[in-house]
Amino acid sequence: MTKAIKLLTALPPPQRESLMALAREVSFPEDTRIFEAGGTADRFWVIRSGAVSLDQRVTSLQRVTVAALGAGDLLGWSWLFPPYRWDFGAEAFSPVRAYEFEAAAVLRLCERDPALGMTLVRHVAEILAHRLEMTRGKLMEQYGTRRRGVL
Template sequence: MTKATKLLTALPPAQRQRLMTLAREVSFPEDTRIFEPEGVADRFWVIRSGAVSLDQRVSSLRRVTVASLGSGDLLGWSWLFPPHRWDFGAEAFSPVRAYEFEAEPVLALCEEDPGLGMTLVRTVAEILAHRLEMTRGQLMEQYSLRRRSS
């Protein structure tokens, strides 16, 4: 299993510095819903401390955690791809401190600096590929456990 890519440390220092000019420090108390599935995805966060769980609603009363994110992790990628709607929900599992980035200025910066834009898109793609690989592994493990118990 490969190590998870961290957005800010993956960017070269000059590009990271340019992106950080758009950052705003925010915090979320424990149990705060950060976003809901199908909501407008107009921002993203890089978690500085704390833990966030990504969840999927499986019924009107039940959510299933699909991933847990922590320090250095990217929270939110739907801002980058149409239709710009969240695929999952997110909730602060503990008190969270994060850098928040509004999508519009980040996208404008990427247009102005195509090198930064390409690096940012590649890094987000690496993060998504890693999360997909992790999810696939979890599904295979669950499948194998169910087959053994049958």
């Protein structure tokens, strides 16, 4: 399994500084819903401290956690791809402090600085690939355990 990519530390310093000029510090109390699947994806966050769970609604009353994110992790990538709707929901598992970025401002920055845009997209793609690998492993583990009759 590959190592998790931390977006801000993966960017070269000049590109990180340009991106951070657009950051706004925010916080979410524990148990706060940050976004819901299907909602408009018009921003993203880099978690500074705390924990966030990504979840998928299975029934009207049940959600399944698909990933846990912590310090340095990117929260939200749907802002980068049409139709710009969240694929998952997110909830603060503990008090969370984060840098928030407005997607439109970041996309304008990427148009002005194509090298930063390419680097950002490449790192987001690496993060998505890593999360897909982790999710696949969890599903294989869960499916294999259930298949053997352990659960």
